[in-house]
Amino acid sequence: MSIIPQLIVNSIIAGAIYTLVALGFNLIYSTTKFFNLAHGAMAVVGGYVVFSLTRQLDFSLWLSIPVAILVAGVIGVLSDLLLFRKLRERKASSMILLVASLGLFTAIQAMIAILFTSQFQTLTTGASISTVYDVFGGAITQTQVVILATGLLIMAGIGLMLKYTKLGKAIQAVGDDEEVAKIVGIDTNKVIAIVFFIGSAIAGVAGLLVGFDTGLEPTMGLALLLKGIVAAIVGGVGSLYGGVLGAFLLGFVENFGIWHLSGEWKDAIAFVLLILFLIFRPQGIVKK
Amino acid sequence: MSNGTKTLLAIIVILILVWIGYAIVKSSPGEAPTTATSTEALKIGVILPLTGDAATYGEPGRNLFALALDEVNAAGGVNGQMLEFIYEDGKCNGPVAASAAQKLVAIDKVQIIIGGFCSSESLASIPVAESAKVAMFSPGSSSPDLTGRSMYFFRNYPSDASQGKILAEAAFNDKKWKTVAMLQEQTDFALGIRKVFETRFVELGGKIITEEFPSTASDFRSQLSKLRAAKPDALFLSLQTFAPTEKILKQLSDQKWAPNLLLSDVATSEELRTSRASQLEGALTAEFNTDPSNPKFSQMTSAYKAKYGVDVPYQGYAQTEYDAVYMVRDGLLAVGNSGEKFAAWGRTIKDWPGASGVITIGPDGDRAAGHVVKVIKAGKLENYSAVSATATSSPVVQ
Numbered sequence: 001m002s003i004i005p006q007l008i009v010n011s012i013i014a015g016a017i018y019t020l021v022a023l024g025f026n027l028i029y030s031t032t033k034f035f036n037l038a039h040g041a042m043a044v045v046g047g048y049v050v051f052s053l054t055r056q057l058d059f060s061l062w063l064s065i066p067v068a069i070l071v072a073g074v075i076g077v078l079s080d081l082l083l084f085r086k087l088r089e090r091k092a093s094s095m096i097l098l099v100a101s102l103g104l105f106t107a108i109q110a111m112i113a114i115l116f117t118s119q120f121q122t123l124t125t126g127a128s129i130s131t132v133y134d135v136f137g138g139a140i141t142q143t144q145v146v147i148l149a150t151g152l153l154i155m156a157g158i159g160l161m162l163k164y165t166k167l168g169k170a171i172q173a174v175g176d177d178e179e180v181a182k183i184v185g186i187d188t189n190k191v192i193a194i195v196f197f198i199g200s201a202i203a204g205v206a207g208l209l210v211g212f213d214t215g216l217e218p219t220m221g222l223a224l225l226l227k228g229i230v231a232a233i234v235g236g237v238g239s240l241y242g243g244v245l246g247a248f249l250l251g252f253v254e255n256f257g258i259w260h261l262s263g264e265w266k267d268a269i270a271f272v273l274l275i276l277f278l279i280f281r282p283q284g285i286v287k288k
Numbered sequence: 289m290s291n292g293t294k295t296l297l298a299i300i301v302i303l304i305l306v307w308i309g310y311a312i313v314k315s316s317p318g319e320a321p322t323t324a325t326s327t328e329a330l331k332i333g334v335i336l337p338l339t340g341d342a343a344t345y346g347e348p349g350r351n352l353f354a355l356a357l358d359e360v361n362a363a364g365g366v367n368g369q370m371l372e373f374i375y376e377d378g379k380c381n382g383p384v385a386a387s388a389a390q391k392l393v394a395i396d397k398v399q400i401i402i403g404g405f406c407s408s409e410s411l412a413s414i415p416v417a418e419s420a421k422v423a424m425f426s427p428g429s430s431s432p433d434l435t436g437r438s439m440y441f442f443r444n445y446p447s448d449a450s451q452g453k454i455l456a457e458a459a460f461n462d463k464k465w466k467t468v469a470m471l472q473e474q475t476d477f478a479l480g481i482r483k484v485f486e487t488r489f490v491e492l493g494g495k496i497i498t499e500e501f502p503s504t505a506s507d508f509r510s511q512l513s514k515l516r517a518a519k520p521d522a523l524f525l526s527l528q529t530f531a532p533t534e535k536i537l538k539q540l541s542d543q544k545w546a547p548n549l550l551l552s553d554v555a556t557s558e559e560l561r562t563s564r565a566s567q568l569e570g571a572l573t574a575e576f577n578t579d580p581s582n583p584k585f586s587q588m589t590s591a592y593k594a595k596y597g598v599d600v601p602y603q604g605y606a607q608t609e610y611d612a613v614y615m616v617r618d619g620l621l622a623v624g625n626s627g628e629k630f631a632a633w634g635r636t637i638k639d640w641p642g643a644s645g646v647i648t649i650g651p652d653g654d655r656a657a658g659h660v661v662k663v664i665k666a667g668k669l670e671n672y673s674a675v676s677a678t679a680t681s682s683p684v685v686q
Contacts, residue, residue: 002517003513003514003516003517006509006510006513006516006543007510007513010507010509010510010513011510013509014507014509117343118339118340118341118343119341119343119344119530119531120341120530120531120534120535122534122538124538132541132542132543132544139542139543139544141542144542214506214507214535214538214539215506215531215534215535215538217531219504220506223504223506254510255509255510258510258511258514259510259514262498262499262500263499263500263501263508263510263511263514264474264499264500264501264502266505266507266510267502
């Protein structure tokens with residue numbers, strides 16, 4: 001049996017997960033122009049809301065998932081209203097915003113660890129065997145297919161929204177120049193709040209899907225976020241489609257990189273890719 | 289500086305001086321030091337993982353220490369002096385445990401530390417204890433690297449040398465597995481088991497393919513694909529904690545790969561065995577044996593249940609943790625509260641009857657006894673008799 005089909009499938013699965021993180025991250029970055037590290041915490045929130053509702057309170061899955069997405073989105077908006085907006089009003093630099101978001105990330109992660117303990121949790125029950133499909137000799141589970149489909153759907157959804165809706169145009173206008181957008185009559189604070197809601201909700205989707213695929217830990221946010229950011233930078237920071245390309249490139253390079261190297265080099269390979277891009281093509285694959 | 293601030297500063301300085309003076313006066317009355325020590329509790333340090341992934345072991349560990357401590361103190365402590373445990377979180381992490389040891393040695397001035405629990409905790413704290421001439425006594429660290437490591441360290445938990453060795457012999461001699469794929473977490477404990485297994489298995493004529501991963505990893509798919517492509521007879525998971533075990537087992541079933549499994553003792557919690565019973569059916573593992581017919585063991589389990597309302601988890605570790613407290617008491621009775629003497633006394637322990645069986649500690653600080661091979665059947669651990677009978681003699685079949 002050749003190993004290649006499974007490696008391709010593994011790369012696609014990894015790419016799909018990174019896509020979900022990179023999409024929301026890029027959306028928030030392109031409008032607010034700062035690295036929102038708290039984005040990783042929103043993913044953890046999404047996962048743990050589903051865990052708490054289904055495993056602790058016996059809610060149905062179909063109710064828990066939308067609630068989790070909503071909660072992640074609302075916490076994202078609150079982070080903007082209570083923290084980032086106040087800093088923006090004081091003309092804080094993007095470095096200060098980054099540090100503030102790191103603080104928020106750590107605080108949320110610690111709160112989740114206190115509420116749910118730092119133990120590893122699974123959303124699926126151990127006994128249930130997930131449906132597995134065979135793709136040219138590589139195995140992929142139902143959850144992973146859902147992750148891939150969700151990533152592509154969200155990408156298409158955001159793409160259409162940015163291009164064809166009034167809100168999408170307003171978001172782009174704020175991203176191009178916040179001051180000018182204000183002058184032409186756009187309520188920039190409102191637009192940014194909406195962007196935080198959408199971006200954080202997507203992070204929530206990412207977190208709960210990872211919860212179904214792998215499992216939940218309060219500390220999983222950082223690893224997810226780092227890979228998402230690498231994907232975003234490699235693809236072109238702030239670019240919607242670039243982020244998706246970057247995510248899949250990263251997935252393929254990581255998984256094929258360890259074909260002949262030992263597996264513990266995976267993270268090193270990811271960051272070598274990042275460094276190569278920063279040196280030779282800092283604008284990323286797709287220049288915004 | 290304004291006048292207001294100056295006055296405030298002056299008041300603060302005066303308050304501090306008064307407080308220091310009061311503290312000196314209070315402590316100076318010339319009471320005889322002997323009476324002072326006998327009323328004050330005797331402090332013993334404890335290092336174990338209270339947070340992080342390994343907290344699964346640390347939480348019940350602390351309960352057991354507290355249980356045994358209550359029993360010892362209720363029976364009169366050490367010559368009427370009560371014992372007190374100071375618990376420090378080692379997070380199953382070397383540097384964290386070393387600073388915990390530093391705190392126990394420098395601030396609490398303990399002479400004896402029970403711990404660390406994880407091998408990484410012990411390996412990193414030993415130099416700290418050694419330089420302060422403080423004894424370290426571990427009831428859970430099993431890395432072969434700890435054998436004869438320091439004159440200040442000994443343990444009543446057996447080294448993994450026996451675990452890796454008997455599993456290698458069972459796999460090669462009995463199961464006739466010639467190629468084993470090894471997936472190893474990058475911790476001292478998991479590396480220790482891998483090294484012993486690998487050495488013995490290769491010595492017998494087998495072949496090993498290895499992949500390692502950092503404890504934070506969560507995507508094992510491509511590593512599993514690689515190992516599978518090598519067509520091994522079995523897969524050995526040398527892991528430290530529950531989280532990667534659960535992740536790897538899930539990703540194995542996601543890839544529809546059901547290899548013969550070999551697991552180190554930590555990967556066999558009851559929770560995991562019941563939730564993944566069909567996947568683990570027939571898996572070989574080693575366990576430091578527990579003996580429910582031992583009255584001390586059954587007394588420990590019933591006292592634990594009475595105090596905490598649940599059954600003792602991880603009984604292989606529970607029994608040595610429980611014994612450790614009583615051994616510390618006996619050591620204190622024999623040689624007094626001195627790290628140097630206690631560590632030397634530890635090496636003279638012979639046929640000490642405990643919950644974990646009869647304990648004898650060798651001159652290298654290791655417990656003379658070991659693991660037995662177990663097989664998982666319908667979610668339960670059963671003795672793997674075909675091998676445990678021949679494991680001790682271990683003739684090379686070739």
